[in-house]
Amino acid sequence: MPVHLPITSPELAVSAIQSGNRVFIHSVAQTPHVLIKAMVDRAHELTDVEVCHMHTEGPLPYLDEQYRNSFRPNSFFMGPTCASNSIRVLATMFRFF
Numbered sequence: 001m002p003v004h005l006p007i008t009s010p011e012l013a014v015s016a017i018q019s020g021n022r023v024f025i026h027s028v029a030q031t032p033h034v035l036i037k038a039m040v041d042r043a044h045e046l047t048d049v050e051v052c053h054m055h056t057e058g059p060l061p062y063l064d065e066q067y068r069n070s071f072r073p074n075s076f077f078m079g080p081t082c083a084s085n086s087i088r089v090l091a092t093m094f095r096f097f
Contacts, residue, residue, distance in 0.1 A: 010038035
């Protein structure tokens with residue numbers, strides 16, 4: 001029996017994120033850039049959202065300095081995307097390897 005999942009907009013999908021929440025961003029080729037953009041578009045509404053990620057690919061705008069109060073990165077692996085923001089990411093990097 002096929003499962004039919006509801007389809008929604010990126011904006012509605014990230015509307016559940018509240019200040020102080022923890023959000024996990026999938027990694028590598030599965031990095032959800034559309035959802036990341038929708039989340040960052042809400043930066044003015046959010047504070048202290050912990051964004052956990054591991055080896056994400058492509059641009060990660062939530063690492064930009066202008067979003068410092070909205071998003072707090074917690075990197076499980078230092079990939080090339082994080083290198084340009086290494087000081088900010090290293091401050092919260094979780095090492096388990």
